[in-house]
Amino acid sequence: MKDDLQRLLLAAVRSLEGSLLPGPIDPQAVALERTRDAQHGDFASNVAMRLAKGAGLKPRELAERIVAALPADPLITRTEIAGAGFINFTLARDLYARELARVHELGEAYGRHMPATRRKVLLEFVSANPTGPMHVGHGRQAAFGDALGHLLAAAGDIVTREYYVNDAGRQTEILAVSVWVRYLERCGEVLPFPQNGYRGDYLLPLAVALQARVGEALRHPAATVTMDLPADAIPGATGGDKEAHIDALIARCRALIGAAAWQDLLRSSIDAMMDEIRDDLAAFGVRFDHWVSERAFAESGAIDRALDRLRERGLLYTKDGAEWFRATQFGDDEDRVVVRDNGVKTYFASDIAYHLDKRERGHDQLIDVLGADHHGYVTRVRGGLQAFGHPGDCLEAPLIQLVALYRNGEKVSMGKREANFVTLRQLREEVGNDACRIFFLMRSNDQSLDFDLELAKSKSNENPVFYVQYAHARVASVMKELAARGIGWDPSRAQATVLAHGAELLCGAHAEAMLSALSRYPEVIRHAAAQRAPHALVHYLRELATTLHAFYNAERVLVPDEAQREARVYALLAVQQVLRNGLAVLGASAPESM
RNA sequence: GCGCCCGUAGCUCAGUUGGAUAGAGCGCAUGGCUACGAACCAUGAGGUCGGGAGUUCGAAUCUCUCCGGGCGCGCCA
Numbered sequence: 287m288k289d290d291l292q293r294l295l296l297a298a299v300r301s302l303e304g305s306l307l308p309g310p311i312d313p314q315a316v317a318l319e320r321t322r323d324a325q326h327g328d329f330a331s332n333v334a335m336r337l338a339k340g341a342g343l344k345p346r347e348l349a350e351r352i353v354a355a356l357p358a359d360p361l362i363t364r365t366e367i368a369g370a371g372f373i374n375f376t377l378a379r380d381l382y383a384r385e386l387a388r389v390h391e392l393g394e395a396y397g398r399h400m401p402a403t404r405r406k407v408l409l410e411f412v413s414a415n416p417t418g419p420m421h422v423g424h425g426r427q428a429a430f431g432d433a434l435g436h437l438l439a440a441a442g443d444i445v446t447r448e449y450y451v452n453d454a455g456r457q458t459e460i461l462a463v464s465v466w467v468r469y470l471e472r473c474g475e476v477l478p479f480p481q482n483g484y485r486g487d488y489l490l491p492l493a494v495a496l497q498a499r500v501g502e503a504l505r506h507p508a509a510t511v512t513m514d515l516p517a518d519a520i521p522g523a524t525g526g527d528k529e530a531h532i533d534a535l536i537a538r539c540r541a542l543i544g545a546a547a548w549q550d551l552l553r554s555s556i557d558a559m560m561d562e563i564r565d566d567l568a569a570f571g572v573r574f575d576h577w578v579s580e581r582a583f584a585e586s587g588a589i590d591r592a593l594d595r596l597r598e599r600g601l602l603y604t605k606d607g608a609e610w611f612r613a614t615q616f617g618d619d620e621d622r623v624v625v626r627d628n629g630v631k632t633y634f635a636s637d638i639a640y641h642l643d644k645r646e647r648g649h650d651q652l653i654d655v656l657g658a659d660h661h662g663y664v665t666r667v668r669g670g671l672q673a674f675g676h677p678g679d680c681l682e683a684p685l686i687q688l689v690a691l692y693r694n695g696e697k698v699s700m701g702k703r704e705a706n707f708v709t710l711r712q713l714r715e716e717v718g719n720d721a722c723r724i725f726f727l728m729r730s731n732d733q734s735l736d737f738d739l740e741l742a743k744s745k746s747n748e749n750p751v752f753y754v755q756y757a758h759a760r761v762a763s764v765m766k767e768l769a770a771r772g773i774g775w776d777p778s779r780a781q782a783t784v785l786a787h788g789a790e791l792l793c794g795a796h797a798e799a800m801l802s803a804l805s806r807y808p809e810v811i812r813h814a815a816a817q818r819a820p821h822a823l824v825h826y827l828r829e830l831a832t833t834l835h836a837f838y839n840a841e842r843v844l845v846p847d848e849a850q851r852e853a854r855v856y857a858l859l860a861v862q863q864v865l866r867n868g869l870a871v872l873g874a875s876a877p878e879s880m
Numbered sequence: 881g882c883g884c885c886c887g888u889a890g891c892u893c894a895g896u897u898g899g900a901u902a903g904a905g906c907g908c909a910u911g912g913c914u915a916c917g918a919a920c921c922a923u924g925a926g927g928u929c930g931g932g933a934g935u936u937c938g939a940a941u942c943u944c945u946c947c948g949g950g951c952g953c954g955c956c957a
Contacts, residue, residue: 317897332900529956608955610955620953663952687886732884733893819896825894836922838916838921842915842916
């Protein structure tokens with residue numbers, strides 16, 4: 287609807303180009319927006335105010351010239367110049383009837399855009415380390431990434447969703463050694479648990495499974511295991527180094543059980559964690575196209591090739607026994623190590639290569655959804671891409687702020703390596719997927735989120751999830767009532783009625799507000815996608831639901847007058863469709879009854 | 881110290897190429913079911929948009945500065 291008007295306005299402004307207005311005219315300057323106040327019509331443009339200076343005219347004078355240049359079109363029933371130079375447009379009421387018909391015709395596709403050129407977007411999100419179960423912070427990232435993927439696809443991008451599995455590196459070794467210590471405990475050995483290990487209960491089943499699989503084959507006396515290890519950093523005690531301690535413990539484990547058993551332990555531990563993460567995501571309704579293994583990626587030689595190319599370009603140098611990337615040439619604060627003095631490549635080296643690979647697979651835009659604590663990392667990865675000649679702005683990283691859970695007004699503590707933190711699974715089981723999704727999404731991603739467990743569970747009007755779903759269910763309920771009363775329903779006849787007389791049948795403030803909100807949906811999708819802002823859609827759905835509830839309370843739907851009844855049912859079904867489409871983008875269900 | 885995010889109604893928050901009288905939910909006050917779902921609706925009160933300066937026809941929005949809160953600054957990932 288907006289696009290049609292935009293074309294007319296642009297044509298009018300273009301017709302003045304060269305004569306009244308100095309060219310060339312930036313189409314971006316010819317902006318239209320929905321009016322806040324119905325007294326100002328349906329749409330308003332500030333183009334006259336923006337171009338007045340260049341034209342040497344007062345804004346209101348230029349506005350008049352633009353209005354005079356507008357092509358005659360039945361679309362516009364009234365134009366008005368108001369305020370400092372706004373041009374207000376009032377559109378033909380039957381346009382809204384036509385929009386209703388469009389919703390019915392397009393169904394699930396209503397609101398989707400198909401631009402002439404579609405960008406290929408690589409969306410990476412979650413990518414949680416396989417060292418423990420997903421926690422609520424990952425849940426927010428998953429909800430955001432999934433909704434953003436749907437949004438971008440609806441806006442016309444070609445979206446690939448990817449999860450980068452960090453199945454290589456030191457963290458996974460710490461995982462494996464943590465499992466081994468739990469296993470030793472089960473075998474009856476008594477030894478201190480390393481401070482830097484993963485101490486969560488979730489590792490116990492892995493230790494049990496290991497014991498069932500290998501018996502006592504990997505058992506060694508506690509004294510042998512801990513002999514001459516560097517002191518651990520015990521809380522309250524002085525001295526000790528938890529990093530040195532656990533590294534030595536890893537080396538000890540490897541030496542005692544042998545390389546083959548170590549690899550097996552490592553791999554089975556990672557696999558078990560990844561299985562759990564995959565299950566969690568699937569149960570949450572989050573889907574990925576690719577699961578990229580860091581280990582496989584490294585073994586393919588891609589990282590070495592990327593480093594070679596940087597070396598050829600003179601962007602690496604050696605200092606203090608390590609190899610450094612000249613990140614400062616690309617705006618970073620300092621140069622960054624890619625190969626440590628022990629010869630091991632850093633995570634950063636792998637990420638340079640991985641992001642380069644994303645581009646070389648043909649993606650125009652790379653989006654990394656990251657936890658807010660990773661923000662310092664973006665500049666250097668972008669620098670890595672720029673080193674290969676890619677534009678810096680092809681990588682963007684929406685940052686997801688922390689989630690704090692509240693139960694009975696009290697904050698629930700959640701340390702990463704604490705024994706009991708709240709997992710995504712526990713949260714989902716407590717409040718349900720839908721509430722989980724909407725609560726994660728209703729705030730801007732760069733706003734930290736207070737998640738009120740009681741509120742999410744409450745079936746009260748404080749809970750926005752139910753408010754929107756209730757609007758959807760209410761329409762379903764009307765249809766059930768219609769069937770129960772034996773009233774016939776013929777969609778094509780209703781459509782004919784609405785197209786012929788919709789403007790008269792669906793008049794009044796409540797109906798008009800509802801139809802106006804409905805017709806905004808495609809604009810909301812485009813805006814929310816462009817801004818990477820799923821929360822904008824949540825707010826919109828609430829507004830649309832409000833207009834439906836208001837209409838419903840003001841007007842009876844199943845009235846004796848056949849045309850009136852058809853028109854109202856037809857409108858309600860269209861709103862229901864848009865609610866369903868929007869909820870689907872957010873990954874929430876649209877129930878027929880509640 | 882440097883970098884990023886945040887500060888808007890009592891509370892939780894919307895408000896991005898700068899636009900008209902700054903919005904919503906909750907809470908509070910009052911009213912609405914012999915009714916297709918009251919998990920709803922209607923009306924009302926409630927604001928120095930953290931402070932100050934600047935840019936301009938116009939600033940919650942852009943710039944600078946100060947204050948307050950969060951996060952990050954490793955040859956970890």
